[in-house]
Amino acid sequence: MAKIKITQVRSTNRRSQRQRRTMKALGLRRIRHTVTHNDSPQIRGMIDTVRHLVTTEVVDDA
Secondary structure (H helix, E strand, O other), rough: EEEEEEEOOOOOOOOHHHHHHHHHHHHHOOOOEEEEEEEOOHHHHHHHHOOOHHHHEEEOOO
């Protein structure tokens, strides 16, 4: 299964509570913090909610 590497590039200051909770659920804590998740529709939806705060990269397992 492919994985997605997510990096926070913008601050959550002055963002809605929904966006802050989504960032916390993704495991992102600070700018330039990177996490890796399995590629799933749920994770893609979370990324779509905060797409202006993060960058994503697809990582192959092979």
